[in-house]
Amino acid sequence: MITRLHEKPVNPPRIRSTGTELAIGVILALLLVQSVAAAPVAPLVVAAGDSSPATKARANYTCDGFDDQVEIQAALAALPNDGTVVLSEGTFNCSGNIIAPAAGVTLMGQGPEKTSLEFSRNGILNVSEEYVTLEGFRIAGSGYVNASTNTTLDLGQWLGVLTVYASHAQIHNVTGTADASIQAVFLLLHNPNVYAPTLEDVEFVNCRAVDTGTYGFLHNAWGSENTTIKNIRYENCAAINCGRNGAFNPWVTGFDFAELNNMDGLRVTDCLAEGSLESGFHFEWNPAKRDCVFINCTSRNNGQKPSPDDYLLGDPDFFGAGFHLPGGQVSLVNCRAEENGAFGFFVINPDGMLLYNCTESGTGRDSAIAEPISYCILQSLPVSRNPSIVMDHCRSLDSNGWALFVCGTNNALVREFIMTNPAGIGGIGAILGCPSSKLPVNSTIDAGISNSTIDLIASGDRPQILVYIVNNRNVTYSGKVVSDAARPVAVEWTLAGGANLTGLEVLPASSTA
Numbered sequence: 001m002i003t004r005l006h007e008k009p010v011n012p013p014r015i016r017s018t019g020t021e022l023a024i025g026v027i028l029a030l031l032l033v034q035s036v037a038a039a040p041v042a043p044l045v046v047a048a049g050d051s052s053p054a055t056k057a058r059a060n061y062t063c064d065g066f067d068d069q070v071e072i073q074a075a076l077a078a079l080p081n082d083g084t085v086v087l088s089e090g091t092f093n094c095s096g097n098i099i100a101p102a103a104g105v106t107l108m109g110q111g112p113e114k115t116s117l118e119f120s121r122n123g124i125l126n127v128s129e130e131y132v133t134l135e136g137f138r139i140a141g142s143g144y145v146n147a148s149t150n151t152t153l154d155l156g157q158w159l160g161v162l163t164v165y166a167s168h169a170q171i172h173n174v175t176g177t178a179d180a181s182i183q184a185v186f187l188l189l190h191n192p193n194v195y196a197p198t199l200e201d202v203e204f205v206n207c208r209a210v211d212t213g214t215y216g217f218l219h220n221a222w223g224s225e226n227t228t229i230k231n232i233r234y235e236n237c238a239a240i241n242c243g244r245n246g247a248f249n250p251w252v253t254g255f256d257f258a259e260l261n262n263m264d265g266l267r268v269t270d271c272l273a274e275g276s277l278e279s280g281f282h283f284e285w286n287p288a289k290r291d292c293v294f295i296n297c298t299s300r301n302n303g304q305k306p307s308p309d310d311y312l313l314g315d316p317d318f319f320g321a322g323f324h325l326p327g328g329q330v331s332l333v334n335c336r337a338e339e340n341g342a343f344g345f346f347v348i349n350p351d352g353m354l355l356y357n358c359t360e361s362g363t364g365r366d367s368a369i370a371e372p373i374s375y376c377i378l379q380s381l382p383v384s385r386n387p388s389i390v391m392d393h394c395r396s397l398d399s400n401g402w403a404l405f406v407c408g409t410n411n412a413l414v415r416e417f418i419m420t421n422p423a424g425i426g427g428i429g430a431i432l433g434c435p436s437s438k439l440p441v442n443s444t445i446d447a448g449i450s451n452s453t454i455d456l457i458a459s460g461d462r463p464q465i466l467v468y469i470v471n472n473r474n475v476t477y478s479g480k481v482v483s484d485a486a487r488p489v490a491v492e493w494t495l496a497g498g499a500n501l502t503g504l505e506v507l508p509a510s511s512t513a
Helices: 020-032 053-058 069-078
Strands: 044-047 084-087 090-095 106-108 115-120 125-127 133-141 160-164 170-178 184-190 200-205 208-212 215-221 228-235 238-242 262-269 272-274 289-295 298-300 321-328 330-333 336-338 343-350 353-356 359-361 373-378 389-392 395-397 402-407 412-420 428-432 449-459 465-470 472-482 487-492 499-507
Touching (some): 069 090, 125 133, 133 160, 184 208, 184 228, 208 215, 321 330, 321 336, 343 353, 402 412, 428 449, 449 465, 472 487, 487 499
Parallel strands (some): 044 084, 084 106, 106 133, 125 160, 200 228, 238 272, 262 289, 298 336, 321 343, 336 359, 343 373, 472 499
């Protein structure tokens, strides 16, 4: 195994009322109850072409099912500051033109199950003004066409069905999908030609990207200034089956928080990534990551793409991870990686990273995946923080490969790491360190692990060697290994200061019976 790291105008038929008129009435009443000190601003109602006659009778604007963005745009343009446009139940067919709410405007539907905006002919929902709120509808985009010449990049395809350019946006209870002809369903994009200030303070609550041919949630930046996206929040959001059936490109992920942008201040809480072509939760290699925190997040069954025949650990064209975390200050608390393809947690050059009370199970669910690893921690460059990574009360359960692989890492602190019954690779259940020949290419690190403290509780009999300690310098071990494996613990190639195993108890499995 060689490890390498790279950067990388018709009236529709009458439809029986479903009671949505009452829902619209309630929304209107709530919106009209404003502060007694200010005159109320009446919301404007837009009725879908397939909504009921009663709904249309109450509406300010009525769509006909063709180019419905025209009526929605007219309602948005007619609003004063901080006004609201209410979309009825039904389907709004938006072709070609862009819907762009003005600053301070709210666009509200009846919920994703009742209100749907269907975009075609390169239409998108575009948020280019500040303090916009979107709530309670479904979006879908398909058939985006590259209208460029052979010498011009068509940037229209490198957008999202919902593209947010401007700060202080709120996106609540919006579900989306798209085919493989556009880059993302939900896109945060810094484009200085649209919005020059820093893109910041955007929240997604109860949003879902489902059964897509492209990225679910994506952050990106164009240009060379203000490319750091700041203070973004996700709560109870999900990316499900992104890129699983057709893909915009070979690297489609569920969530990608740093593509070409730096990321400063990210909170991801109670979110799910499941069934993605590549990683579930993902950062790219080069961007800086600061103050990024995940709490109670689950990444399940991601990494659907088969590993290439010439796969090497760290291959830039293959991620396959539940959580793909290349460097920076990222914290994961109570997060779970379940049955992902190649990696549960993939960490590269950690610089102040925390994994607390995280659980991995079933990594490498497909035997065609090369060298599945539950927790993979690699380092090829010096990092400034000490400890570089803290793993506290984390667990690996029934891994189909290595439960833990630590290579080239300096100043790691591992507390109460539990590994149970790994299948192992090459007869080894976990590797703590790596021979110099297996260090990352161009690595400036000369030891497998150095200046670190590792406390673990390991059990299992499937591999011949349960814990393999190799090429260590000044590493202190503690905890307990309980196994009837041929060699529960093996130590080789230690350097100056070596591996101190006086605090590590090794017992046969029969002793605990």
